[in-house]
Amino acid sequence: MSSIRVLVGTRKGAFILTSDEKRTDWQVSGPHFAGWEIYHINGSPSDPNRLYASQSSGWFGQVIQRSDDGGQTWNPVGNQFAYEGETGTHQWYDGTQHPWGFTRVWNLQPSLSDPDTVYAGVEDAALFKSTDGGHSWQELPGLRSAKGHLWQPGAGGMCLHTILLDPSNPDRIYVAISAAGAFRTDDGGRTWLPINKGLKSDYELPDPDADVGHCVHNLAMHPARPGVLFMQKHWDVMRSDDAGGLWREVSGNLPSDFGFPIAVHAHEPETVYVVPIKSDSEHYPPEGKLRVYRSRGGSEQWEALTNGLPQKDCYVNILRSAMAVDKLDSCGIYFGTTGGQVYVSPDSGDHWMPIVHDLPAVLSVEVQTLP
Amino acid sequence: MIRVVIPHHLRLLANVGSEVAIQVEEPVTQRAILDALEMRYPMLRGTIRNHQTKERRPFIRFFACGEDWSHEAPDTPLPEAVANGQDVFRIVGAMAGG
Numbered sequence: 001m002s003s004i005r006v007l008v009g010t011r012k013g014a015f016i017l018t019s020d021e022k023r024t025d026w027q028v029s030g031p032h033f034a035g036w037e038i039y040h041i042n043g044s045p046s047d048p049n050r051l052y053a054s055q056s057s058g059w060f061g062q063v064i065q066r067s068d069d070g071g072q073t074w075n076p077v078g079n080q081f082a083y084e085g086e087t088g089t090h091q092w093y094d095g096t097q098h099p100w101g102f103t104r105v106w107n108l109q110p111s112l113s114d115p116d117t118v119y120a121g122v123e124d125a126a127l128f129k130s131t132d133g134g135h136s137w138q139e140l141p142g143l144r145s146a147k148g149h150l151w152q153p154g155a156g157g158m159c160l161h162t163i164l165l166d167p168s169n170p171d172r173i174y175v176a177i178s179a180a181g182a183f184r185t186d187d188g189g190r191t192w193l194p195i196n197k198g199l200k201s202d203y204e205l206p207d208p209d210a211d212v213g214h215c216v217h218n219l220a221m222h223p224a225r226p227g228v229l230f231m232q233k234h235w236d237v238m239r240s241d242d243a244g245g246l247w248r249e250v251s252g253n254l255p256s257d258f259g260f261p262i263a264v265h266a267h268e269p270e271t272v273y274v275v276p277i278k279s280d281s282e283h284y285p286p287e288g289k290l291r292v293y294r295s296r297g298g299s300e301q302w303e304a305l306t307n308g309l310p311q312k313d314c315y316v317n318i319l320r321s322a323m324a325v326d327k328l329d330s331c332g333i334y335f336g337t338t339g340g341q342v343y344v345s346p347d348s349g350d351h352w353m354p355i356v357h358d359l360p361a362v363l364s365v366e367v368q369t370l371p
Numbered sequence: 372m373i374r375v376v377i378p379h380h381l382r383l384l385a386n387v388g389s390e391v392a393i394q395v396e397e398p399v400t401q402r403a404i405l406d407a408l409e410m411r412y413p414m415l416r417g418t419i420r421n422h423q424t425k426e427r428r429p430f431i432r433f434f435a436c437g438e439d440w441s442h443e444a445p446d447t448p449l450p451e452a453v454a455n456g457q458d459v460f461r462i463v464g465a466m467a468g469g
Contacts, residue, residue, distance in 0.1 A: 035380055059430040059464045060380055060418040076384065076414040080422045 004326050005070065005368040006334055007051065008342055009038035012360035014053055016071045021328055023346040026355045032074065033065065040321060040364045042108045047115035048368050052134060054105035054120070062104050066134050077134035081105070081122055084141040090124065091152040100124045100144070107321065109163035113170070121160030125151060125177040127189065140189035143175065147194060147212045154179035154215050161320055162219045166226040174229065174244065179215040182231065184244050195244030199233060218320040220262045222269035230272050232262040237274055252300030254293055255286045261323035265348060266331040270298040273333060273349060275318045284315040292333070294349050308352030309343065316341070321364035328369060336362025372456050373404055378464040381419070385412040390459060399454035401433055402445035419462060434461040
């Protein structure tokens with residue numbers, strides 16, 4: 001019988017939620033690293049018991065933790081993230097150039113085939129790689145050569161928050177950066193292309209069609225269709241059918257096209273999920289109703305999924321890394337809120353229930369489907 | 372032995388109690404204590420001072436004999452009471468927030 005392990009990063013520690021495949025009876029482990037911010041906790045696809053966690057603090061900086069037993073025990077590994085070569089500068093809020101400086105790791109993405117290889121997306125935006133299980137980290141500096149001097153921080157910091165590894169091509173990686181845009185490498189990270197054609201950022205950028213500078217909030221891909229990408233941008237839900245070569249808007253009838261996370265159904269590459277948020281100035285669900293929206297069959301029509309979710313007086317936010325899916329036959333959808341709830345739908349979004357109500361604000365959710 | 376008190380979050384990280392005892396070569400200075408502490412507990416590297424520059428992190432403070440030594444030069448000898456283990460060297464997470 002399969003089981004599910006949900007890896008939850010919060011403002012005050014990590015939590016691990018486990019269940020059998022029914023997904024109705026959950027055990028909660030944690031807080032791990034109590035009091036520390038856990039921006040991301042993620043498992044290796046090739047060795048599910050190998051977990052990596054990004055532990056950080058405004059006081060004590062960055063720590064990377066590693067578990068080799070599915071999160072029962074942890075050991076700190078390397079936490080030195082040194083930019084390669086001359087550090088360089090990026091654009092600051094006043095238009096001047098500002099030196100790059102490391103703050104924290106936002107995203108950890110283990111290799112699809114080697115548990116000792118893991119990528120780290122950091123603030124100020126850069127991509128690092130470890131090939132020794134997290135003990136040492138080397139930057140892939142070609143990314144910052146993709147017009148890095150024009151990148152500028154968004155309100156959440158200039159963070160590299162999304163890393164997608166192409167299962168059909170080990171040399172192809174996609175990343176997304178706030179507020180620089182989306183980028184792709186086809187040579188294992190040596191050189192990178194901005195992939196932002198078709199994104200429109202009216203009133204946000206002097207040139208709304210600029211190569212870089214777009215505020216991408218999250219990217220998603222289905223492993224069987226790695227050339228098809230979905231994007232939740234600051235405003236607009238977007239789709240690309242050519243690996244980011246050109247984007248088109250698919251926001252359709254959403255009540256708001258602002259939001260943070262986006263996810264794809266595990267078995268239906270054309271079924272996509274978003275959680276609309278009212279606006280960038282209010283950061284909570286429209287009308288106080290927590291609704292996940294689902295688009296099926298590649299359409300621009302979205303249906304509200306509300307069964308089991310609060311439909312009045314709900315003013316939480318759902319952050320960019322806080323939604324994920326499992327791989328069971330009846331695909332489970334999961335998301336966490338800034339109010340400390342983690343919800344699960346074991347039937348592709350038709351019915352929802354809270355796994356936990358009262359965690360610290362949830363920063364990230366990842367799901368492992370265990371044999 | 373030099374007695375060092377470290378903040379709660381770093382105790383969890385290093386899996387130690389509130390006070391640790393470490394051997395430090397004379398002269399006993401902030402730099403000598405931090406070098407010895409990081410040698411004994413490598414997971415603390417980067418959490419108290421910058422990996423490369425060895426500068427104190429902004430919200431970390433150092434106290435010896437009730438005095439704030441945070442802005443003293445790292446190679447200034449610490450008071451005799453710290454050097455002989457009578458008093459502790461305190462690493463403090465600054466009260467910062469709102």
